[in-house]
Amino acid sequence: MNPLLDFSGLPRFPEIKPEHVTPAVDALLAENRALVDRLAAEAGAPGWDSFVQPLEDANERLSRAWGQVSHLNAVVNSPALREVYNENLPKITAYYADLSQNLALFGKFKALRSAPEFEALSAPRQKIIDNEVRDFRLGGAELPEDKKPRFKAIQEELSALSARFEENLLDATNDFGLIVENESELAGIPADALQAAREAAQKDDKSGWKFTLHAPSYMPVMQYADNRGLREQIYRAYVTRASEFPPATSPEGKGKAEHPQGVGHGCKAAEAATTALWDNTGLIADILRLRREAARLLGFDHYADVSLSTKMAQSPQQVLDFLDDLAKRAKPYAERDYRELTEFARDELGLANLAAWDVAYAAEKLRLKRYAFSDNEVKQYFPETVVLPGMFKVVETLYGLSIKQTPAPVWHGDVRFYTLSDSKGEPVGQFYLDLYARDHKRGGAWMDDAITRRRKDGAVQVPVAYLNCNFSAPVGGKPALFTHDEVITLFHEFGHGLHHLLTRIEDLGVSGISGVEWDAVELPSQFMENFCWEWEVVRHMAKHVDTGEVLPRSLFDKMIDAKNFQSGMQTVRQIEFSLFDMHLHYDFDPDSGKTALQLLDEIRRRVAVMFPPDYNRFPNNFSHIFAGGYGAGYYSYKWAEVLSADAYSLFEESGVLSPEAGHRFWSEILGVGGSRSALESFTAFRGREPSIDALLRHNGMTGI
Ligand SMILES: [Zn+2]
Incomplete structure (x- = not known):
């Protein structure tokens, strides 16, 4: 069979x-x-x-x-x-x-x-x-019969335009390659990034080091390269991808930057050819126009209304008010962060003007100066053999469950299978855990459902989840060691898993994460991350791999301090993107003569503390909203953070491992799936509507 x-x-x-x-x-x-x-x-x-x-x-x-x-x-x-x-x-x-x-x-x-x-x-x-x-x-x-063909044509055109947006960005990203011949120009870049650059050059039969615009190559240059000219060159190539500016490398000279400083001064004919090839500017206006037309056919005023009709947020204006409020509260902290960074760059790095290509570099130097600890030092305290039982203990305490490894057929020898049982020993849910990176496994971390809870033929079907990560496998006979970020990732995915497994719903369509609004689906996952910053929890799951010594409190305190480093600047940046996305799909008219870039500029003047150079073409590579399903939905990231921080604040009030709070969270949030609106669930749990206070506090944004 x-x-x-x-x-x-x-x-x-x-x-x-x-x-x-x-x-x-x-x-x-x-x-x-x-x-x-x-x-x-x-x-x-x-x-x-x-x-x-x-x-x-x-x-x-x-x-x-x-x-x-x-x-x-x-x-x-x-x-x-x-x-x-x-x-x-x-x-x-x-x-x-x-x-x-x-x-x-x-x-x-x-x-x-x-x-x-x-x-x-x-x-x-x-x-x-x-x-x-x-x-x-x-x-x-x-729709009336005479409107249907047009609606269908719009949908088809939109999916073609989105695909082209993404392809242009990918082609423009892949096209760039900068060969550096002289090692003296590469001071500061970490050895592993240099090794990768060396191998990339060799693959092209070149000597020297090859840098690209892919994150593992681009990021280390921006963060660590002492060579300011190199940073500027790569920054410029990165932020002009898929724009009207010609690619920094010519098609003939692949792998060699021809005129990085002279963008716009190259050969006109060649420019015109490549410009037409990958420029996303026209696609942005086309996508916005078509989304608006489709929305109007459906009887909505704006595409934002269509997007929000399946989300927790009730109106575009509610989202804009939320973002404006958060911007107002975060901006003083962003200004402080920025002031500290510019002063540090001026006094200690000799950078009189902090340019866009200096920000990541200066931030990394400031972070090192302030919080002298390395990821590698911390990692020694998070062996898998201590972290996993520690995480299970949190869940067992909060929800009165027990988690045990049980046998099951798996797809790889490293995969384990666990059963969660209630206090009577009845199975509640089961999950596969596939922790390590290996060849032929997709990158990143994710949760997926294998079997969903439902009542069928009189019996309840026990739900099953896949939890997948890409952590380093054990080496040298020692258990696998996790960075603190990886521990957070593990808790995050486990949070999604619990949302799926602890559902009490018995009908498929709204069981577990099914039918939960998009802007609320990250609540249970981000909620779980909070425990990784709790001494009460961490001291039981952080023991040195060789000595068994508990993570020193002083090191933990430094980690906490570093956690909110520049959170003001990061927050206003996310708000800038979210406002841009919402206005584009709400009160922006692509036919008014104003461009998306001009709209972004206006928003920046309201909320930003950093202003990129004129040639920056961020909209042209904002694929989340033009190709990735986040149109009029980018605010979801901050929205869900507000919910998860505010939900967690009840645990802070009741004791972070309080079983009472745990059972309430299970009953009102995890258990109900998509059977009612996320707002109803949240209000039932918290006794009031969400407030942004807890998020501000968790991000260290109180007191100014
Ligand atoms: Zn998630």
Whole structure:
């Protein structure tokens, strides 16, 4: 039997082979499509059991099977697996696209919404039906027939434009390569970054060191290179990517910066050719125009209203007020940070004017001077063998659970599997932990759902999560050592995991993280990060790998001080981006003659403390909002931080490991999933609406 079609228990990872994928996907799609046709054609009033339930069952089977395939593709990639993955992905996408356009299904959901039966359904089921009706509407299902072709054409054009925006940025980024021949020009850059630059040059059959605009190459130069000219050259190339300025390297001279100082003074013909090739300026206006047109077809005034209709924030004005308020409070701290940095740069680094390409460099020097400790020193106190039990202990104490390693079929020898049980020993949830970086595993850290909690055939299905990280594996017979940042990442992902695993909902559509508003989904994850800054917690999970000595309190205090280093400057920068995004999609008119860059300039004059050079083309590489789904949603980062900090403040008041606070957090936030609005959940937990005070306090922004 095809293991991908076995839904009786945990995935049978060791048995799944690439040749299982296509037959399983084809069988499930055929089955689902037949069911959809049958449900759509059925006469009579649709009910939960006769209509919604079978649809949920069918989609659950498909998403469980395909979820295993995408998971394996991400963590143990191989050419054969990638091939079947790419071969089947379009079929899956097409199925869901057809589903969202199926007017007969939309009609059934609407009928159910207005049937007498609706009022008798549980709150989660009502929410699922409401969400379905909303999503069909946002997908254009209710447009008059003569408007539909235009709406569809806009959607298609938008996805093509977004893809081009991203490609332009990628091509412009990849195009740049700067070869430095003379080692004396590279003073200050750390050895590992130099080694990588050396290898990059060798790959091109060049001598010397090659620097690119990819983060692992760009960042060390900006942070550490003593050579100011080099920093400026690379900065300029970075901030003019995908703009009207010609790339800093000519197409013939790949790998060699031709006229980095002379941008704009090069050969006109060559400029025109490359400029037209990758410039995102026109795409920005086109994307904004089309989003606005689509919003108006749907009956909204602005694209921002469309974006917020599935989010916790209630109106663009509410978001703007929130950002303006935060800006007002953060700005004095940003000004202080900036003043300290300019004075330090002037007095100790001899930089009379702090330029944009000096900021990261000066900040790193100031940080070192103030907080003399290294990541490597701290790392010795965070061996995996102490950190993991420490993290589990936090969760066990807060929620009265126990976490034990249990056997399960896995995809790699390093992967472990755990079961969370309640005080009666009943399993509540289970998770895989795949901690280490290795070849053929996707980068970064993420949580994904393998099985979602629901009631099925009278029994509750225990939820299962994947927790994936890319930490360094153990070496030299010692346990793996984590940096403090990695410990925070682990807590963050575990927070997402708990949101999925501790749900009490019994219907798929709003169980765990399903149906939770985008701008609130980071609440449980960022909430967990707070414990990594709590002495009460840290002293139990930080012991020196060789001596077993507990992390010295003095070192911990230095870490706390360093935590808020320049948080004022960082906050106003995030606010600048968020305001820019929201205004663009709300009260900005791309046809008014004002450009996006001019809008950004106005916003900077209101909230920023640092002003980049005129040639900076930040909008042209802001792919989050033009290519990444964050349009009128970039504020979510700060919004969720406010929620998580404010939620955590109840623990600060009740004792950070208070089981009472823990149970309340479980009942009102983790347990309810998307069954009610995030605002209702938050208010039920905190006894009031969110306030930004805790965030300001956590960021050291009180007292001025
Ligand atoms: Zn997250």
